Amino acid sequence: MDELISVIIPVYNVEKYLKRCIESVLNQTYKNLEIILVDDGSKDKSGQICDEYSKKDERIMVIHKKNGGLSDARNVGIENSFGKYVCFIDSDDYVDVKFLENLYSIIKKYNADISVCCYKIVSENVENLKIEKKIEYNEEVWDKEQSYKELLLFGKLENYIWNKLFKKSLFNGVYFPKGKKMEDIGTTYLLLDKAKKIAKTSYVGYFYMQREGSIMSNLNEQLIADTKEMINIRFDYLKKKYPNLFDELMINRLAFIKFYYEDIGKINGIGIMKDFDEEYRFYKENYKKYRKYVKKTSKSNIRKADFDILYLNKNLLVNINRIKIKIKGKGEKV
Numbered sequence: 506m507d508e509l510i511s512v513i514i515p516v517y518n519v520e521k522y523l524k525r526c527i528e529s530v531l532n533q534t535y536k537n538l539e540i541i542l543v544d545d546g547s548k549d550k551s552g553q554i555c556d557e558y559s560k561k562d563e564r565i566m567v568i569h570k571k572n573g574g575l576s577d578a579r580n581v582g583i584e585n586s587f588g589k590y591v592c593f594i595d596s597d598d599y600v601d602v603k604f605l606e607n608l609y610s611i612i613k614k615y616n617a618d619i620s621v622c623c624y625k626i627v628s629e630n631v632e633n634l635k636i637e638k639k640i641e642y643n644e645e646v647w648d649k650e651q652s653y654k655e656l657l658l659f660g661k662l663e664n665y666i667w668n669k670l671f672k673k674s675l676f677n678g679v680y681f682p683k684g685k686k687m688e689d690i691g692t693t694y695l696l697l698d699k700a701k702k703i704a705k706t707s708y709v710g711y712f713y714m715q716r717e718g719s720i721m722s723n724l725n726e727q728l729i730a731d732t733k734e735m736i737n738i739r740f741d742y743l744k745k746k747y748p749n750l751f752d753e754l755m756i757n758r759l760a761f762i763k764f765y766y767e768d769i770g771k772i773n774g775i776g777i778m779k780d781f782d783e784e785y786r787f788y789k790e791n792y793k794k795y796r797k798y799v800k801k802t803s804k805s806n807i808r809k810a811d812f813d814i815l816y817l818n819k820n821l822l823v824n825i826n827r828i829k830i831k832i833k834g835k836g837e838k839v
Contacts, residue, residue, distance in 0.1 A: 507537045510605055511588030511673065514596050515578035516555060517545040522597040522714065523554050530594065531562060535605035540565045541582045546572030551596075576681035576688040579666075583676050591673045593666050597714045604710035608670035611706045615646045618700035620670045621662065624711035644707050652703045653743065653750055656694065657757040661705065664689040668711040675699045682735070686728045690735035694743065736761050759791060 512530055516523060530540055542565060544552040552569055559565040568581060579593060590609065594600060604622065612620040623642060642661050655662035666689045675696045682691045697703065740758050743750055 507535065507609070508590065509537050509539060509588040510535065510609065510670070511582075511586035511591045512538055512540045512605070513543065513579060513582030513586065513591060513593050514541065515543050515545055515575050515582065515593075516547060516551050516596045517572070517575075517578070518547050518549045518551060519596045520547075520550045520554060523551055526594060526596050526599050527554075527558050527565075529599035529602070529604075531558075532602050533600075533605050534603050535609055538564050538605070539586065539588060541586055542567045543578040543582045544569045545574070545578040546570065574684055576683045576685060579681045579688075580683070583673070586673065588673060590670055591676070592670045594711075595667055595713075598667065599712050599714075601710045601712075603708070605670070607706055607708045607710060611644070611704045612670055612672075615702060615704040617646065617702040617704040618672045618675060619696065619703045621703065621705040622668050622708050622710040623706070624665075624668045624713055625709055626713045626715050628715060642705060642707060645705050647703045647705075649697060649700060649703075650747070650750070652697050652700070653694070653747065654753055656697065657750065657753040662703070664693045665713075666693060667713070671696060672700075685735065686731040687735055690732065691738065694739050698746070732761070755791060758787070762787065 514526065514530070519526075527540070527542070530538070540562070542555040542558070544555050544567065546569075552567075555565075555567045555569075559567045566585065568585060570578070570581060573581075582593075583591065590612070592605070592608070608620045608622055611617070645661065647655060647662070652662055656664070664687075679692065679695045679699070681688045685691060736758060740754055744754055
């Protein structure tokens with residue numbers, strides 16, 4: 506008999522998209538599921554929709570709770586789950602009918618602890634869904650060290666928690682950071698650390714909805730500051746535990762620093778510019794060395810963003826300085 510999979514869906518003010526998400530899970534070809542809908546204090550009709558579906562299918566469990574954010578909702582879902590495996594679906598996204606069947610199949614095929622599928626990014630227009638971007642890779646199996654290289658540098662493995670199936674035991678002692686944005690960055694690397702083998706399928710099974718109001722579309726100072734914090738905590742953790750990954754960690758951190766400054770410039774983030782002075786010095790001291798490292802490595806193997814940032818763009822420090830000057834000109838000394 507197929508093993509029980511817990512599908513955890515945090516819900517918050519998504520009445521427009523929620524039915525499509527739930528229906529995509531109910532229609533799975535893999536049937537041995539428990540579906541945990543965690544209503545995180547929704548103010549629209551999302552909670553009511555959850556209750557209506559729980560009456561239609563006994564596999565659905567609804568948890569209503571005070572608003573605590575995405576991480577808290579996921580943690581509550583894990584605490585109330587009984588499956589041997591667990592996956593997470595954002596309530597404005599949806600999945601293909603064979604999403605769980607294929608993730609489970611590849612995890613068993615390779616005796617892996619985590620399986621990963623490819624995904625598509627779709628636009629908000631529900632009536633006429635448009636594929637904005639398709640992320641596809643070949644089927645591969647990685648050990649722990651290679652999975653970190655894929656995460657940090659090569660780009661075939663991403664921080665996103667939602668296109669993966671995990672052995673639930675990996676979450677023993679691992680929690681999503683409550684109250685933080687970009688919580689996947691602060692969690693995925695810890696799960697990889699506990700896994701012995703990660704399998705990735707070429708199958709495209711997850712559809713990520715890019716819409717107004719989503720976390721990724723609302724750039725603000727908290728989002729940037731939380732991302733910085735998560736990256737630096739991960740950097741320190743992996744540098745200490747896996748010193749052989751130092752080069753990959755350095756390049757990953759340098760790439761994010763460049764993005765930090767671009768994002769701060771977009772929102773005129775005067776309030777957090779001071780916090781990035783140390784990051785700027787780190788970048789200035791290290792980027793030339795790692796441009797040489799990237800140059801020696803095949804461009805086809807390195808995530809394009811990292812390659813462009815550290816090799817092709819020769820004016821990085823000039824650009825960052827321009828952003829610093831622009832923000833200073835908004836009226837506050839930084």
